[in-house]
Amino acid sequence: MALSGKLTKKLVENLGAGRHGDGGGLYLVVDPSGARRWIVRVVVKGQRNLKGAPLRTDFGLGGADVVTLNQARDRALEYRRMAKSGLNPRFNAKREIPCFEEIAGQVHIDRLPTWKNAKHGAQWINTLRDYAFPKIGRMPIDSIGQPEVLMCLSPIWTEKHETARRLAQRIKIVLDVAKSKGFRSGENPVTAIHDAQVLPKVKVKVQHHKAMAWQAVPAFYTDLRTRNAMSAKALMFACLTGSRTGEVLNAQWSEFDFEARLWTCPADRMKGGVVHRVPVTDEMLAIIEPLRAMQSDYVFEGQKRHTPLSNMAMLMLLRRMQAESVTIHGFRSTFRDWASENTDFPREVIEMSLSHKVGSAVERAYARSDLLEKRRALMAQWSRFVSSSSIDQSYEGSA
The missing domain is CATH 3.30.160.390 (Integrase, DNA-binding domain)
Incomplete structure (x- = not known):
């Protein structure tokens, strides 16, 4: 009892x-x-x-x-x-020491409220489930040292380096939490492995999103205009705003101020976790204004009532248009190239239009304006170019 x-x-x-x-x-x-x-x-x-x-x-x-x-x-x-x-x-005293998997599961639960969305939370625990639990999951947390950590990291260190790097970070967090709870002592083995450079250095080639040449955008946009699918409307809007897929597909009418010509994307949907204001141009308005008649919660409604389009909707449209060498995110790069080569707008105006942070933390602390009116002029110029009837080259096969 x-x-x-x-x-x-x-x-x-x-x-x-x-x-x-x-x-x-x-x-x-x-x-x-x-x-x-x-x-x-x-x-x-x-x-x-x-x-x-x-x-x-x-x-x-x-x-x-x-x-x-x-x-x-x-x-x-x-x-x-x-x-x-x-x-x-x-x-x-003889203490009951929990295993690695038990501590990891608790860390995952404790941190769920801090993740941007459920997908990120699932990715965190799934990495441990796939690469750590099979090898060290049932081991007492206080018995895990460098050899055990290397058992998890070494097989994927070169072939799946980014996954291995994230795995190392997550194992380190679990072991640090265990130490804070009194179940471990001494240096974290992940830190020791890193400091001793036990694992080989891996040069990772940066993979940029495939982007369309800015000269080809008007032809591509003209093709989009002929299509009635909701995915085409969303892709046109993404192209004009330079926004990310999730920001566009989850846009809700409550975020728009039509009188002020402004779309305010909330912080929880932004990669940087900061509210982003997007000036709405005439061309953007021409796309979304007719959609208000649907009386949906979402601007770009999917197949189910009051739900957004699928994350794959715009990508599948690109494939049907035989523009498989292009990604949705790549249009942000296309806008960046066009603005640099064809306008005199300052760099900070262009970067802020893409919701990028500009300058150091100290500089941002003093320069708190988001340069909305200057960005409004830039986006208006971009909209005019994208929707122009002049076509310099075909978008097919562009990279």
Whole structure:
């Protein structure tokens, strides 16, 4: 039968910052950050501190997210029995050490609210599931050292270097969290492997998104205009705004101020996590204004009512148009090239039109304007070029 005390499971989950006693020297410590851990205070019989007083010591029993209330009571009782018999729990206690997979799962749950979307959260744990759990998942967290980490990283270090790099970061986080909970000690083996340059250096060639030459855009846009599919409307809008796929497909009518000619994309949909204001040109308005009659929540509605187009809709359209050498994201590069080669707008205006950060953190702290009106003029000029009837070259086969 489990021991009883003052605390309950509900209290453990909801008590505020501070030290909360359960009785018998067991305490739940809640940090200001919300982290919860167990400690037990015991007096070791016959042992004294440097001042000659009875040796009273606090011992960590693990985080409350890993160690349950009943488990903490059982461990506290074990520590008190040892102390009463003159044994110092620091050297005599047997702790139940969780395995790597258990700690990783808890870290994943704890961090879910901090990820930009569910997809990123799934990618985080899936990398560990595919490459770490089969090798070290069931190992006690305190027994994982450099050889065990290398078992996970070495097979994919050169062939899947970016995946391996992310895997290393995630293993490091799990081991750091385990250390903070008292389940590990010493240097993180991932850090040691990195500092010692155990793994070979891998030169990764940067893969840029395939982009259409800016001279070919008017012909491509003219072709799009002949198509009635919603994906064509979305692709036209993406091309004109220089926005990313997710920003366009998830656009909602509530984000538009038609009187001010402004589309405000919220921070949670932006890669940089900052609100981005996009000036709406006449050509953009001509695309979306007729769509208001659908009375949907989303500007570019998919097959189901009040849901956006699929992420693949615009890409599949490009394939049907035989423009397979082009990506949606590549139109941002196309706009950047056109603006640099054909306009006199300052670099910061062009970069801000693409929602890029400009300058150092200090410079951004003082230059807080998003240069909206200057960007409005730039986007108007881009819209006129894209929708012009002059065609300099075919878009087919352009790269």
